[in-house]
Amino acid sequence: MTIMGNPHIKPLLFGIALVAVACMTIIALVLSLVTRQTVDPPYLTQYGMVFDAGSTHTSLFLYQWPGNKENNTGVVSQKLTCDVKGDGISSYVTNPPGAGQSLRECLDVALATVPDSQRRMTPVYLGATAGMRLLSLQNQTQADIILAEVAKTIQSYPFDFRGARIISGMEEGAYGWITINYLLEGFIKYTFDGKWIHPKAGRILGAMDLGGASTQISFTPKYPVEDPNTAIDLQLYGFKFELYTHSYLCYGKDQALKRIQARLQIASPSTVVFHPCYPSGYNLTVALGNLYDSPCVSKPVPFDPSLTVTFMGSGNSQECSSEMNKLVNLSNCALFPDCGFNGVYQPPVNGEFYAFSAYFYTFDFLGLAPRTPLPQVLSTIDSFCSKSWDTLQSQYPKVKEKYLRDYCASAHYIMTILLKGYKFNATWDQIYFVKQVADNDIGWTLGYMLNLTNLIPSERPLAVTGVQHSQWAAEVFFIVFALFLSLLILIVLCIWNPDSQT
Ligand SMILES: Nc1ncnc2c1ncn2[C@@H]1O[C@H](COP(=O)(O)OP(=O)(O)O)[C@@H](O)[C@H]1O
Numbered sequence: 001m002t003i004m005g006n007p008h009i010k011p012l013l014f015g016i017a018l019v020a021v022a023c024m025t026i027i028a029l030v031l032s033l034v035t036r037q038t039v040d041p042p043y044l045t046q047y048g049m050v051f052d053a054g055s056t057h058t059s060l061f062l063y064q065w066p067g068n069k070e071n072n073t074g075v076v077s078q079k080l081t082c083d084v085k086g087d088g089i090s091s092y093v094t095n096p097p098g099a100g101q102s103l104r105e106c107l108d109v110a111l112a113t114v115p116d117s118q119r120r121m122t123p124v125y126l127g128a129t130a131g132m133r134l135l136s137l138q139n140q141t142q143a144d145i146i147l148a149e150v151a152k153t154i155q156s157y158p159f160d161f162r163g164a165r166i167i168s169g170m171e172e173g174a175y176g177w178i179t180i181n182y183l184l185e186g187f188i189k190y191t192f193d194g195k196w197i198h199p200k201a202g203r204i205l206g207a208m209d210l211g212g213a214s215t216q217i218s219f220t221p222k223y224p225v226e227d228p229n230t231a232i233d234l235q236l237y238g239f240k241f242e243l244y245t246h247s248y249l250c251y252g253k254d255q256a257l258k259r260i261q262a263r264l265q266i267a268s269p270s271t272v273v274f275h276p277c278y279p280s281g282y283n284l285t286v287a288l289g290n291l292y293d294s295p296c297v298s299k300p301v302p303f304d305p306s307l308t309v310t311f312m313g314s315g316n317s318q319e320c321s322s323e324m325n326k327l328v329n330l331s332n333c334a335l336f337p338d339c340g341f342n343g344v345y346q347p348p349v350n351g352e353f354y355a356f357s358a359y360f361y362t363f364d365f366l367g368l369a370p371r372t373p374l375p376q377v378l379s380t381i382d383s384f385c386s387k388s389w390d391t392l393q394s395q396y397p398k399v400k401e402k403y404l405r406d407y408c409a410s411a412h413y414i415m416t417i418l419l420k421g422y423k424f425n426a427t428w429d430q431i432y433f434v435k436q437v438a439d440n441d442i443g444w445t446l447g448y449m450l451n452l453t454n455l456i457p458s459e460r461p462l463a464v465t466g467v468q469h470s471q472w473a474a475e476v477f478f479i480v481f482a483l484f485l486s487l488l489i490l491i492v493l494c495i496w497n498p499d500s501q502t
């Protein structure tokens with residue numbers, strides 16, 4: 001009898017093979033973990049926060065990223081957002097400490113989220129936008145007092161407070177553009193085989209933000225920007241970008257709609273005025289003191305702030321559109337062809353655009369999918385504008401009155417800016433109405449934090465921290481190979497009957 005003929009030899013070989021499989025797998029895993037540890041230093045998740053103090057509301061954005069990979073693209077993600085209760089900080093003129101107090105609830109949420117050990121090194125910024133820009137135009141002292149109050153509150157928390165300030169319109173536009181292109185890895189991409197590549201220039205997106213008090217457009221034009229007041233030169237990850245950006249103050253949605261009210265009131269100065277953008281059956285009474293409380297509208301003379309005007313909705317889509325057209329003035333653009341509106345230089349729009357904030361809210365509410373063709377968009381707006389207030393209220397019982405009455409006006413305003421102002425007629429299908437990219441809200445805050453915390457290097461990253469893809473691929477290959485070899489031995493042993501050889 002040969003050794004193979006021994007009836008105990010087959011189970012023995014099975015056992016040896018099984019042990020071999022287990023040993024090789026364990027060795028492969030241990031090797032993989034050991035090499036991983038030598039490349040990856042131990043790191044902690046890092047955090048950063050930005051308050052977006054807008055004209056209508058304030059939100060807190062808490063971001064997180066792995067501490068050893070801060071210079072990579074796409075690693076900073078949104079951990080949470082918190083909506084501050086109440087109106088924007090610029091509304092606290094008569095109660096500045098209230099502006100500070102209003103932030104406490106969200107600061108407490110952040111406190112409960114950021115681990116104790118990380119709080120002291122968590123930067124917190126507050127950036128105020130067009131509401132505070134307008135207030136500082138009206139009364140610089142009041143704006144300063146409000147900023148001091150919000151700073152005082154944030155400083156009372158154990159974070160690394162880095163300042164509360166009004167950001168410029170150009171910053172707001174540029175940071176929105178950085179946010180989008182960072183999230184979509186438009187600047188630089190880390191490939192599977194461990195290389196940094198510059199994605200095709202066509203992947204760089206333009207950004208359009210419609211706020212309550214200002215609106216921004218930012219993009220990289222085909223040709224050099226001719227007006228230096230609208231140009232920003234950036235060097236990100238070793239690549240240069242020339243960005244066109246402009247912020248139209250007083251052209252945010254709410255200020256624009258206020259200017260329509262003022263225009264209608266001045267055109268027919270009686271106590272009741274028809275409003276073509278409000279639904280029929282809807283009435284709104286406003287004190288003239290409130291109507292003319294903004295630097296975006298000029299007061300009529302004579303002017304009595306205690307008088308009121310009642311706007312009666314007439315639900316006339318066509319007339320609403322022509323009122324909007326009057327806001328977007330092209331006469332100053334007659335002299336030079338590269339023009340947006342109100343005499344502001346603008347090169348022809350280039351590439352794809354993400355339109356967010358009130359652009360998104362309005363289109364989303366009207367049920368307009370991201371790439372709805374232009375004629376369908378226009379007919380949807382027309383049919384929405386013709387609905388009576390009763391119909392709207394019963395159809396949308398949960399929508400806030402202020403939003404519901406304004407959607408027709410907002411939609412017409414958006415179409416006017418995009419088609420007449422920015423001239424997207426032939427390139428309508430290049431606009432995407434969006435709120436988020438990969439669970440991150442789109443706005444200026446992420447770009448602001450990335451910039452101020454140096455999370456975007458100006459030079460291309462040379463060394464890669466963490467496990468490289470090529471190393472990871474080799475490890476996976478080794479493990480799979482070990483398993484495959486062991487399985488092969490097992491199978492051979494199973495089908496091989498040594499008795500047949502005797
Ligand atoms: N659910 C919503 N539906 C419609 N509009 C909305 C909604 N939520 C927010 N908005 C609008 O989005 C805009 C946000 O502007 P905001 O950021 O406060 O001002 P700014 O950026 O000019 O300082 C406001 O016009 C607000 O009315």
Ligand SMILES: [Ca+2]
Nearest residue numbers: 054129211357
């Ligand atoms: Ca905003």
